Amino acid sequence: xxxSIKEFIDFLPMILxxxxxxxxxxxxxxxxxxxxxxxxxxxxxxxxVGIISLSNTGSQSIILQNMxxxxxxxxxxxxLFNFTGxxxxxxxxxxxxxxxxxxxxxxxxVQTSVLGMMLMAAAKDLFVIFLGLELMSISxxxxxxxxxxxxxxxxxxLKYFLLGAFATGFIVYGIALIYGTAQSTSIDIIASKFIxxxxxxxxxxxxxxxxxxxxxxxxxxxxxxxxxxxxxGAPSTISALxxxxxxxxxxxxxxxxxxxxxxxxxxxxxxxxxxxxxxxxMFFGSIVAISQTNIKRMLxxxxxxxxxxxxxxxxxxxxxxxxxxxxxxTAYSLMNIGTFGIVSIIESKEEKNLEINDYMGLSNKYPLLxxxxxxLMFSLAGIPPFAGFFGKYYIFMSAxxxxxxxxxxxxxxxxxxxxxxxxxxxxxxxFKESQIQLEIKKSFSGMLALFLSVLLxxxxxxxxxxxxxxxxSTL
Amino acid sequence: MENNxxxxxxxxxxxxGSLFIFFIKNDKISLVKYYGLFISLITFILSLIxxxxxxxxxxxxxxxxxxxxxxGLNVYYFVGVDGISLLLILLTTFITPxxxxxxxxxxxxxxxxxxxxxxxxxxxxxxxxxSLDLFLFYIFWEAMLIPMYFIIGIWGGYDKIYAxxxxxxxxxxxxxxxLVAIIWLAVYSIDILGEFTTDFTQLLSIAPTIxxxxxxxxxxxxxxxxxxxxxxxxxxxxxxDAHVQAPTAGSVILAxxxxxxxxxxLLRFNLPLFPDATIxxxxxxxxxxxxxxxxxxxxxxxxTDMKKLVAxxxxxxxxxVVLGIFAINTExxxxxxxxxxxxxxxxxxxxxxxxxxxxxxxxxxxxDYGGIAKLVPFFSFSLLFASLSSIGLPGLNGFVGEFLILxxxxxxxxxxxxxxxxxxxxxxxxxxxxxxxxxxxxxxxxLKNSKLEKLYDMNSREILVMIPIFVFIVWIGIYPSxxxxxSEKASKKIIYQVFNPTTTFTNKLK
Numbered sequence: 009x010x011x012s013i014k015e016f017i018d019f020l021p022m023i024l025x026x027x028x029x030x031x032x033x034x035x036x037x038x039x040x041x042x043x044x045x046x047x048x049x050x051x052x053x054x055x056x057v058g059i060i061s062l063s064n065t066g067s068q069s070i071i072l073q074n075m076x077x078x079x080x081x082x083x084x085x086x087x088l089f090n091f092t093g094x095x096x097x098x099x100x101x102x103x104x105x106x107x108x109x110x111x112x113x114x115x116x117x118v119q120t121s122v123l124g125m126m127l128m129a130a131a132k133d134l135f136v137i138f139l140g141l142e143l144m145s146i147s148x149x150x151x152x153x154x155x156x157x158x159x160x161x162x163x164x165x166l167k168y169f170l171l172g173a174f175a176t177g178f179i180v181y182g183i184a185l186i187y188g189t190a191q192s193t194s195i196d197i198i199a200s201k202f203i204x205x206x207x208x209x210x211x212x213x214x215x216x217x218x219x220x221x222x223x224x225x226x227x228x229x230x231x232x233x234x235x236x237x238x239x240x241g242a243p244s245t246i247s248a249l250x251x252x253x254x255x256x257x258x259x260x261x262x263x264x265x266x267x268x269x270x271x272x273x274x275x276x277x278x279x280x281x282x283x284x285x286x287x288x289x290m291f292f293g294s295i296v297a298i299s300q301t302n303i304k305r306m307l308x309x310x311x312x313x314x315x316x317x318x319x320x321x322x323x324x325x326x327x328x329x330x331x332x333x334x335x336x337x338t339a340y341s342l343m344n345i346g347t348f349g350i351v352s353i354i355e356s357k358e359e360k361n362l363e364i365n366d367y368m369g370l371s372n373k374y375p376l377l378x379x380x381x382x383x384l385m386f387s388l389a390g391i392p393p394f395a396g397f398f399g400k401y402y403i404f405m406s407a408x409x410x411x412x413x414x415x416x417x418x419x420x421x422x423x424x425x426x427x428x429x430x431x432x433x434x435x436x437x438x439f440k441e442s443q444i445q446l447e448i449k450k451s452f453s454g455m456l457a458l459f460l461s462v463l464l465x466x467x468x469x470x471x472x473x474x475x476x477x478x479x480x481s482t483l
Numbered sequence: 484m485e486n487n488x489x490x491x492x493x494x495x496x497x498x499x500g501s502l503f504i505f506f507i508k509n510d511k512i513s514l515v516k517y518y519g520l521f522i523s524l525i526t527f528i529l530s531l532i533x534x535x536x537x538x539x540x541x542x543x544x545x546x547x548x549x550x551x552x553x554x555g556l557n558v559y560y561f562v563g564v565d566g567i568s569l570l571l572i573l574l575t576t577f578i579t580p581x582x583x584x585x586x587x588x589x590x591x592x593x594x595x596x597x598x599x600x601x602x603x604x605x606x607x608x609x610x611x612x613x614s615l616d617l618f619l620f621y622i623f624w625e626a627m628l629i630p631m632y633f634i635i636g637i638w639g640g641y642d643k644i645y646a647x648x649x650x651x652x653x654x655x656x657x658x659x660x661x662l663v664a665i666i667w668l669a670v671y672s673i674d675i676l677g678e679f680t681t682d683f684t685q686l687l688s689i690a691p692t693i694x695x696x697x698x699x700x701x702x703x704x705x706x707x708x709x710x711x712x713x714x715x716x717x718x719x720x721x722x723x724d725a726h727v728q729a730p731t732a733g734s735v736i737l738a739x740x741x742x743x744x745x746x747x748x749l750l751r752f753n754l755p756l757f758p759d760a761t762i763x764x765x766x767x768x769x770x771x772x773x774x775x776x777x778x779x780x781x782x783x784x785x786x787t788d789m790k791k792l793v794a795x796x797x798x799x800x801x802x803x804v805v806l807g808i809f810a811i812n813t814e815x816x817x818x819x820x821x822x823x824x825x826x827x828x829x830x831x832x833x834x835x836x837x838x839x840x841x842x843x844x845x846x847x848x849x850x851d852y853g854g855i856a857k858l859v860p861f862f863s864f865s866l867l868f869a870s871l872s873s874i875g876l877p878g879l880n881g882f883v884g885e886f887l888i889l890x891x892x893x894x895x896x897x898x899x900x901x902x903x904x905x906x907x908x909x910x911x912x913x914x915x916x917x918x919x920x921x922x923x924x925x926x927x928x929x930l931k932n933s934k935l936e937k938l939y940d941m942n943s944r945e946i947l948v949m950i951p952i953f954v955f956i957v958w959i960g961i962y963p964s965x966x967x968x969x970s971e972k973a974s975k976k977i978i979y980q981v982f983n984p985t986t987t988f989t990n991k992l993k
Contacts, residue, residue, distance in 0.1 A: 386629060391655075392622040402556075405666045413667060420659040427655050431632075431648060439636040439644050473553040480555055 036112035058090035085129035102451035121147035125257035164241025179221030185214030199268035225258035239308035248348030252341035282323035290316030290422035329406035336399030369442025395468035501602035519598035542972035566970035582732040600630035646728035657708035664704035691984030702760035712745030716775035726794035731838025739827040755980035775802035780913030807888035815891020822884030832869035854930035880959035
């Protein structure tokens with residue numbers, strides 16, 4: 009299977025996660041009260057794999073007989089998935105205890121989903137993308153409904169499963185058409201044949217179907233219907249995973265499959281499609297989010313609108329765009345982990361305290377949580393000097409470089425709209441007095457995850473140069 | 484060029500200082516107040532040191548500190564001051580301790596947070612005036628919204644939430660379009676300079692080469708953001724809300740410094756970067772400015788709330804500043820610069836005085852007052868003094884600025900019409916009407932409101948706050964050269980840049 013030690017080392021992150029999964033299953037089988045052990049085990053596993061991936065972002069190499077690639081930006085995505093997974097597991101430990109839920113499979117499923125994401129990012133072949141996608145999605149369907157005693161959870165899981173399966177259908181159909189016309193599923197071969205095939209209507213249909221399928225996964229309008237219900241019904245920590253790593257993985261898949269095509273003039277075909285759904289997502293997400301009263305639903309619409317900003321980067325179809333998307337995905341993952349983290353800490357048993365009204369006067373009793381959440385909201389709203397601003401700046405820059413100034417202007421206008429609902433949370437926390445007193449259980453691991461993400465948001469916002477250099481060196 | 488760290492210290496001193504506030508125990512409120520005041524006074528002294536070693540015979544940027552900040556984007560941390568920005572920085576560092584003293588007793592809850600936000604705000608304001616890289620400028624410009632938003636929202640009046648959000652959204656809309664324009668300029672520089680840059684001094688040489696109709700778009704994108712901040716008619720509607728709802732300290736900072744950021748932006752960026760567009764659009768903007776002067780004054784006249792009256796008078800006064808900037812000659816621009824300072828002093832003083840009396844009576848309705856001259860002689864005198872300064876009585880500061888602006892606009896070649904001056908001059912008369920009329924209704928007459936009988940005069944702290952402001956009001960009125968000399972070279976340079984846009988670079992290309 010491996011031709012050299014080097015190939016093995018390149019492949020190490022995935023091997024480690026896969027072995028971690030096997031080990032976790034064993035721990036779960038042997039020990040009855042294994043939940044917390046598994047939680048901390050996952051945290052360490054993700055942390056180690058994340059560090060290993062990050063240390064190997066040098067040149068890209070092709071492994072497994074042209075099926076996958078590692079190194080370069082692939083490893084950057086590995087690191088992103090693993091660190092996101094780590095933060096989510098940190099948040100989950102006390103969250104699960106709060107619900108007295110002892111599902112060991114929770115962490116195992118998080119691990120399998122991360123493995124699926126890594127496969128997607130590494131893919132050099134459409135089938136590998138599909139394999140990774142399914143591994144991730146099926147883990148997600150189960151995770152969405154893991155608290156099976158609740159109706160919301162079941163609704164969430166079923167909705168996610170049905171619509172997700174539908175989207176997968178599009179992707180498979182698209183792959184079939186691409187294979188039918190290009191006689192290959194290898195991304196490199198398809199890219200090399202692209203110029204000849206670009207007038208073939210079946211081939212173009214295939215690419216568009218493929219993109220539509222992924223538009224579901226990244227939660228872009230008009231393929232967003234599942235998002236609010238799933239985010240609301242799933243456990244808060246799992247919503248955090250969906251909206252960060254899940255979205256990142258789908259973008260990674262689009263990037264690995266399209267990046268090779270940018271140079272061969274594919275932008276003429278994909279840019280109009282991406283621009284249109286980008287504009288629709290931004291405005292739909294921002295406008296509908298204004299009227300939400302449940303904080304998780306609001307974050308779901310914010311996720312739709314953020315998919316729009318990220319699509320601007322892809323629509324620009326240049327290296328800056330991809331770099332901007334990776335930067336913004338990192339920033340967005342940190343911001344959403346932080347936000348959902350605070351939501352999961354404030355949330356009490358029986359799913360209480362999830363309305364925006366419940367946040368009234370939070371700053372009086374819990375000044376630290378309120379300050380952290382405000383910072384996250386300002387960052388999400390794209391106000392400097394936080395990471396969210398810089399991500400948007402870079403994406404708008406890539407759009408202007410590709411002569412898509414109008415897209416940048418629309419993005420900016422949508423940002424202004426989104427400021428309203430992000431700041432509404434701040435208004436509730438700081439400018440209004442509470443009627444009821446929240447009782448919040450202290451959570452050490454949760455606060456650790458929060459501090460890590462907020463710290464990174466500030467560092468990436470003020471000194472984005474270092475990370476940007478890493479991204480640019482891998483592209 | 485050798486780096487000079489002094490300006491950087493000045494910018495970040497309040498921010499760094501503000502962080503230590505959270506180490507002070509919650510119950511030691513007066514320690515927090517003294518600490519905040521201490522930091523802001525040190526900042527003021529530091530700015531005086533910069534002023535004393537500033538060479539006013541040079542039109543170049545001084546105290547430059549420059550290093551590469553974001554490698555991949557070619558963004559520099561680049562700060563420096565010329566006469567105009569130095570004046571405004573001095574105004575900022577002067578006003579901040581005054582507002583902190585003035586809110587000594589009026590801010591009672593969350594004192595720590597209040598002091599923290601005021602100091603963060605000071606960093607933002609100084610940063611805006613000192614930045615010479617557009618990216619850096621934008622960061623300060625936007626980041627400054629956050630503390631102001633909290634100051635209005637937490638310590639504001641009954642309708643504070645509405646005012647805070649309106650303030651935030653209005654400013655944000657304008658500035659984000661400016662962001663697109665900044666990026667566009669930087670991308671444009673790739674074609675000519677071969678590198679993506681937001682360095683203001685480099686953009687100065689390439690931005691004027693942009694084609695005229697594109698220049699107009701760029702001018703409008705920058706201009707909208709500044710016009711909202713000024714606020715230029717018809718973008719002024721956020722101002723009365725923000726002013727009325729904000730606590731006294733917020734209003735003083737808002738009127739004293741924040742509004743100047745708009746006029747400063749127009750002068751610093753719009754004029755030299757887009758000279759063709761400036762000359763084309765100057766008459767239209769001046770029309771808006773004159774409408775603002777008259778409209779602001781007329782609306783101020785019918786206000787029943789003192790704070791609202793002062794807020795609308797700001798719209799009127801800043802109309803003068805904008806008119807001065809777009810008349811584009813030495814007198815008018817110098818007048819505009821000095822008028823920015825004047826407005827900061829006199830309107831700041833008016834807001835402080837309204838705050839003083841509001842703290843005692845909890846009403847700002849003019850009709851609730853009357854006949855208090857004998858009860859509060861110090862207050863009556865101070866209010867008269869501040870009003871006269873705002874009206875532009877010769878011998879006080881307002882006169883100098885308005886006179887220079889009217890003189891400049893009269894002989895302006897760009898505007899080329901007397902009507903601007905004639906209409907603008909009515910604003911001076913209106914100012915006398917609304918301010919003196921308010922004064923008469925509040926101070927003179929018979930004491931009707933029985934609640935006012937217990938009214939007591941300004942205490943020593945409040946008098947202490949007014950004295951430095953009055954000193955400068957008289958100083959500028961009698962001997963304005965101290966201040967005019969400081970900004971003269973910088974103003975002349977900007978005017979030169981408008982009429983002689985740098986063409987050396989494009990010549991080289993050919």
